[in-house]
Amino acid sequence: MKIKTLFWLIITQLFLMSISIANAEATQSYKLRQGDLIQVSVWGEDKLQKESLVLPDGSITYPLAGRVEVVGLTSTEVEKRIAEKLKPYLPDPQVSVVIVSITGNVAHVMGKVLKPGQVLMTGPMTVLDALSMAGGLDKFADRNGIKVLRNTPQGQKAIPVYYDQLIRGERLESNITLNPGDTIVVP
Secondary structure (H helix, E strand, O other): OHHHHHHHHHHHHHHHHHHHHHHHHHHOOOOOOOOOEEEEEEOOEEEEEEEEEOOOOOEEEEOOOEEEEOOOOOHHHHHHHHHHHHOOOOOOOOEEEEEEEOOOOEEEEEEOEOOOEEEEOOOOOEHHHHHHHOOOEOOOOOOOOOEEEEEEOOEEEEEEOOHHHHHOOOOHHHOOEOOOOOEEEEO
16 A cells, blocks of 8 residues: 555656646747747748748848837747737737747857857857857967956946866856857957
8 A cells, every 4th residue: 555655656746847847948938039030930821931030129020910029039929929910910820930040149259269259059058168169268368367248238247257267166156157149258
């Protein structure tokens, strides 16, 4: 009898854990940024299938719906927004939005690294991750002068990176997680 009870307790625990994981994934859905590419289609309406680039102003233009603000929204939220705009023209529009490319999700690495330029962030990325993707520091880099430039509502902010201490396992807080649009400057 006790084994059966223990079995059901384990099954219940696994079920609750799976619900927690699903909820965590749902709250962390990707939000669109400028430069991302999406594919929008309406079921049964072949002429309304269109790839759209998210413009610098945060919008796309879609047939019948016109200009639609999409930046900061998930694909599900964009589907609902476009469907609302199509309702005057279609009885029950079933809109589908697929994210084709996340090219708006980039950080920049400039200065004395082997491969300066944009770094595509396909997931959470730290300063060390981005520097590694940029090929690492060149031999003339000022290892203790590295900064992350970040735009905030209060203006641009410079965040110091203590590289020498960081690679020794110290000052780990300076290995910050990057935001899209951040620039790492390596003097």
